Amino acid sequence: MDTFVTSIEELAFAEGVEKGIEKGIEQGRHQTLQEVMLRQLTRRCGPLPESVHHHVLALSPEYLLDLSETLLDFTSLDDLQAWLDHTCPSG
Numbered sequence: 407m408d409t410f411v412t413s414i415e416e417l418a419f420a421e422g423v424e425k426g427i428e429k430g431i432e433q434g435r436h437q438t439l440q441e442v443m444l445r446q447l448t449r450r451c452g453p454l455p456e457s458v459h460h461h462v463l464a465l466s467p468e469y470l471l472d473l474s475e476t477l478l479d480f481t482s483l484d485d486l487q488a489w490l491d492h493t494c495p496s497g
Contacts, residue, residue, distance in 0.1 A: 434469050436470075439471070440462065440465075442474075443470050443473060444459065444462055444463075446474070447462065449485050450480060450481060452483060454483070454486075457462075458483070458487065461490050462490075465494065
């Protein structure tokens with residue numbers, strides 16, 4: 407019986423480790439996407455006000471991907487601000 411319990415514990419531990427690794431990878435991807443977006447936005451729109459910087463950091467990965475395409479149409483910081491206000495006004 408001890409072997410059975412140990413096997414279940416080992417499986418549970420392995421599953422927990424796997425979930426932790428997956429979550430860490432997901433967080434790493436999100437952080438990388440945030441960094442890339444901030445660099446691209448700064449290059450496209452100029453220096454970003456702190457409020458805009460924080461707003462971009464608060465975006466979900468899905469919104470960041472949408473922004474990565476939309477920013478190609480931006481010509482100014484006003485375009486970015488309008489997108490942020492329209493797409494995710496509560497952010």
